[in-house]
Amino acid sequence: MEQVLDIVPLRSFVAVADRGGFQRAATHLHLSQAAVSQHVRRLEAATGRRLVERDGRRSRFTTDGERLLGYARRLLDLHAEALRGFGVADDETVVIGSTEHAAAQLLPQLTSALDRRLPDYRVRYRLDRGTALRDALATGRLDLALLLGATDDPRATPVGELELSWYCAPGWTRPPGPVPLVAFDNPCALRSRALETLTAHGIPAEISAEANQLAGVQAAAAAGQGVALLATLGTTPDGLVQCRDLPPSESLPLACWYREGLAPEVSRQAAGSLRRLLSAGRGLRIA
Numbered sequence: 001m002e003q004v005l006d007i008v009p010l011r012s013f014v015a016v017a018d019r020g021g022f023q024r025a026a027t028h029l030h031l032s033q034a035a036v037s038q039h040v041r042r043l044e045a046a047t048g049r050r051l052v053e054r055d056g057r058r059s060r061f062t063t064d065g066e067r068l069l070g071y072a073r074r075l076l077d078l079h080a081e082a083l084r085g086f087g088v089a090d091d092e093t094v095v096i097g098s099t100e101h102a103a104a105q106l107l108p109q110l111t112s113a114l115d116r117r118l119p120d121y122r123v124r125y126r127l128d129r130g131t132a133l134r135d136a137l138a139t140g141r142l143d144l145a146l147l148l149g150a151t152d153d154p155r156a157t158p159v160g161e162l163e164l165s166w167y168c169a170p171g172w173t174r175p176p177g178p179v180p181l182v183a184f185d186n187p188c189a190l191r192s193r194a195l196e197t198l199t200a201h202g203i204p205a206e207i208s209a210e211a212n213q214l215a216g217v218q219a220a221a222a223a224g225q226g227v228a229l230l231a232t233l234g235t236t237p238d239g240l241v242q243c244r245d246l247p248p249s250e251s252l253p254l255a256c257w258y259r260e261g262l263a264p265e266v267s268r269q270a271a272g273s274l275r276r277l278l279s280a281g282r283g284l285r286i287a
Helices: 007-019 022-029 033-047 063-085 100-117 130-138 189-200 214-222 264-280
Strands: 052-055 058-061 092-098 121-127 144-148 156-162 165-168 179-184 205-211 228-230 252-258 284-286
Touching: 007 022, 007 033, 007 063, 022 033, 033 063, 058 063, 092 100, 092 130, 092 264, 100 121, 100 264, 130 144, 130 252, 144 264, 156 264, 165 214, 179 189, 179 214, 179 228, 189 205, 189 228, 189 252, 205 214, 214 228, 252 264
Parallel strands: 092 121, 092 144, 179 205
Antiparallel strands: 052 058, 144 252, 156 252, 156 284, 165 228
């Protein structure tokens, strides 16, 4: 019987290597883990070799598996090249996670930049809290994530800094006693920076309202519940004005995080595009 190395099982096989496991590969490919396992078994049947074996609670490629991985990457590249040669798209999807702070102003421009620099990839976004984005990146559900805060993690590339400003409702005046703060639920880099800034200047503060989304924070501040420290990329949110009687806050670093196994060209182009966008924007500083 003639043996065949089909493209679909090869794509699953490479995804297992790039994503670090069967479940992460399945999530990335929108398949069940059982389907990915079946694909690998089909490749083992076609080659007559054991390609993946258990190593404790994890799986690892055998010597034959590593050998096939090299062939698989070349075959997938040639497959994509052949389709492009006939004008047929065989795009891969890059899933980028971001907090809401960067979404409105930064992501549309980033999409345009990546469309030009990574024409063989489709870009899809997931907006969420920073902790959720980190979890999604670790489990392979994200390829890249734009996250606030300083880091020396090798998976992160600093791309710039976001300037922060205090916002409040028009006509709002600072009451006697602790400054009422409107903030995101913990943990949150902006919440921590707001409290740290006021504490450093000897100004007492207390959380007067909390929300888990940007719209809730802005609504509470617009309703006069307190002041909010926000990264607005040079724009003023509707219903708010800058509050200038509080000490300025230091900016927050922005980094582009990428998952293990992501093509270096993708992470390089994403980080470079972000740097260029930040250097051209208002309320931003380039790394």
